Amino acid sequence: MVMCSLVFVLFLVGSFILYFLSLSFLYSNLEVLLEYELLSFNSMSIEVALIFDWASLMFTSFVFLISSLIIVYSSEYMESDKHLNRFIYLMVLFVLSMMVVILSSNLVFILLGWDGLGLVSYALVIYYQNSKSYNAGMLTALSNRVGDASILVGIAFMMELGSWSYASILEGQNNSWGVLYFLSLFIVLAAMTKSAQIPFSAWLPAAMAAPTPVSSLVHSSTLVTAGVYLLFRFSSLLAQPAGEGFVYFSLLTMFMAGLGANLEFDLKKIIALSTLSQLGMMMVIFFLGEKDLAFFHLLMHALFKALLFMCAGVIIHSVGGHQDIRYMGGLVQPFPITCACFCVSSFSLCGLPFLSGFYSKDLVAEAVSMTSGSWVIYLLFFISIGLTVSYSVRLLVYVFGGQFSSLNLEAASEAGSGSMLKSMMFLAFLAILGGSGAVWVGFPTPYFIVLPDSMKMMVLFMVLVGVGVGYEISGFKISWTSGSLKYYYISMFVSGMWNLPTLSTSSLSSLSLSLGKYYLKGVDYGWTEYYGSKGLMSLIKFCILFFQSVVQNHMKLCLFLVWGSFVSMVLLALI
Incomplete structure (x- = not known):
């Protein structure tokens, strides 16, 4: 309870401070960009870049406000949980990962926050540790990995442009329109996976296996809204025909x-x-x-x-x-x-x-x-x-x-x-x-x-x-x-999200499972085992048996070797 109260006070005070600060930035038309270079190689430099404007500060204040109320809510909703502090720590990590996404203007650090959201959301979805939550957590994690891969490709495109900070890239977009066009496509793809747009919609209802406070936080201001916020940040780029x-x-x-x-x-x-x-x-x-x-x-x-x-x-x-x-x-x-x-x-x-x-x-x-x-x-x-x-x-x-x-x-x-x-x-x-x-x-x-x-x-x-x-x-x-059975099937199709959960799991997992079976038989239980652990074990066993027979029959072996040497010498002398 002490932990919940402390987090509630910190988040609530931070929310009010950031809200009034965002209003002052809005009326002053002020934007602050902080950059600190960590290291540089060739023509690229890795920088911690933070952007403070009215949008980032206001969104952060809303996240802090809703999170503080959900923390108080969780203290009673999860009071029977033996590991309440661990649950609160996960919620705080979730909020901090969202802060990294909101405040970063460097796509590399946005990816860090993006991956933090995915990792902590997986831990929260499987919190009740049953088969339903495990399946939902894996579907959530793997669906969001598509967006992570899209951001990685976007990082490669931005490296082509000379910087990972979107604030500096978007100013000179007329110079390399082709690269920016493909960059915008991958940014939209990442946003569609995180915000669960078709065809990536199956994971969002499945994530309801998480505790209700987690659902309240995820569906209001954190995980699913990260895609919309990313599009908001790249809005000047998406003014191109890409969207x-x-x-x-x-x-x-x-x-x-x-x-x-x-x-x-x-x-x-x-x-x-x-x-x-x-x-x-x-x-x-x-x-x-x-x-x-x-x-x-x-x-x-x-x-x-x-x-x-x-x-x-x-x-x-x-x-x-x-x-x-x-x-x-x-x-x-x-x-x-x-x-x-x-x-x-x-x-x-x-x-x-x-x-x-x-x-x-x-x-x-x-x-x-x-x-x-x-x-x-x-x-x-x-x-x-x-x-x-x-x-x-x-x-x-x-x-x-x-x-x-x-x-x-x-x-x-x-x-x-x-x-x-x-x-x-x-x-x-x-x-x-x-x-x-x-x-x-x-x-x-x-x-x-x-x-x-x-x-x-x-x-x-x-x-x-x-x-x-x-x-x-x-x-x-x-x-x-x-008479109404066909309406039942229609309702199952409609409420089942047009079979998207099946298409997102069974149709994709069958190929990976069959490949996994093939590699298990052909590689793990095949030549790698023959030339690896099993073959090495057979060689060691053969050597042990051979030397054991030599030790047990050394007198016979010595006589056999002496007699064989004598016969060989005689044959050589006769030749």
């Missing part, structure tokens, strides 16, 4: 996650798919050219998504560990504060005026209406907004409406959740007022978008349609009769 085709991948990710969440019954997985949908929204608006709006939605999403996971953790913690929403219902009476916080975060996710999510999502929707030149982009985007409202309403009806249907016979209550409720209420306050405060002080030039009335009201129309659809499908049951 124009990637908007469709993000749109499909947004649509797939929203559709799957409407047919999913696992509470944490629904919220994870919600995160995937919002990441797709950030990528869409970024690839359409509005990097500030993508960053603004990233900050607002961190507030209400952390709160949503914390509310889900209180419910799971209090109903015996069940995560299936079909075994919940009527929880508004035993969980009044949790229900209020859950509603605040869900309504903010839906973009209800005038919560924090409204200020970012409404601007994003209007910017898409203004900038998208394709009806496919417009249609898929607004359908995905309706799906977001739909699964949010469905989740509220399943969990808090109806009758109590839990398998646990004990009375569920939030009475013993003091620290968790306090951190949730503070975060709910930010989810209500944080958006208005950020939009007032965070943009030196206000956004003013002029659209026809029909396009202006399109967001409200899709929200109302989503409310109706979500309420209707909350009572939709799929039976095992022959």
Whole structure:
């Protein structure tokens, strides 16, 4: 508890200091770049390069703030854990790795922080040490290794340009446009793996095997947002045509996650798919050219998504560990504060005026209406907004409406959740007022978008349609009769993320497993063993037996050698 309190105070104080510092940097239009050379060889030098501007400082303050509240939340959620301090140390390492990614302007040190996120996230995903968590941890680690390899190739391209600091490289991009084009492709690939865009989406719901505080931290402000932040930093490079085709991948990710969440019954997985949908929204608006709006939605999403996971953790913690929403219902009476916080975060996710999510999502929707030149982009985007409202309403009806249907016979209550409720209420306050405060002080030039009335009201129309659809499908049951079996298979396909988990694991692992079997038989149990340990053992055994026979029969051997020598000499004399 002492460790949790110390980390909470340090993170909270650091958050407020960095927030006000970021505002002063924003209004002063100030940017500080610190570089310290570690070593140099040939024409390259390895430097510790730190960038301090309003974006890095504000994002760091949000990470510190959410992390401090999650640390307090974890002190009660994980109180039965015998190794609570080890869990807190892992969380702190996770946050520090994110700090390296945010504050570094050198791609080599960004890779160090990037790998730190991957390593610590693997340790946190497998924290409960069962087969499900092991599989999820390996899928998470291997999916993110694709992004690590992309950054390594990006480092090679930047070495061609003479520096690993993107702040200095992006200024002279007209000189070597071809190299920068390929560099931008690999940066986008790295961001898509870390932010779980199609076809790398399978690992994000699988990472729900981690404890709920870890899920709250990962899905709000750290691991999955690192890809969007990396794109924000390389935004001037991606103004080239490299990112124009990637908007469709993000749109499909947004649509797939929203559709799957409407047919999913696992509470944490629904919220994870919600995160995937919002990441797709950030990528869409970024690839359409509005990097500030993508960053603004990233900050607002961190507030209400952390709160949503914390509310889900209180419910799971209090109903015996069940995560299936079909075994919940009527929880508004035993969980009044949790229900209020859950509603605040869900309504903010839906973009209800005038919560924090409204200020970012409404601007994003209007910017898409203004900038998208394709009806496919417009249609898929607004359908995905309706799906977001739909699964949010469905989740509220399943969990808090109806009758109590839990398998646990004990009375569920939030009475013993003091620290968790306090951190949730503070975060709910930010989810209500944080958006208005950020939009007032965070943009030196206000956004003013002029659209026809029909396009202006399109967001409200899709929200109302989503409310109706979500309420209707909350009572939709799929039976095992022959008439509805095809609907069952369709729902399994949709909620299974279009078979992406199978394609990401079975289709790739079969080749590696067959190659592993071949190398095991042909190499490890084959010629390397024959000429290696087994052959050496056979040679040593033969030598031992030979010398043992010599020692045991030395008199006979001496007579045989003398007689053989005499016969040889006689034969030689006769010849």
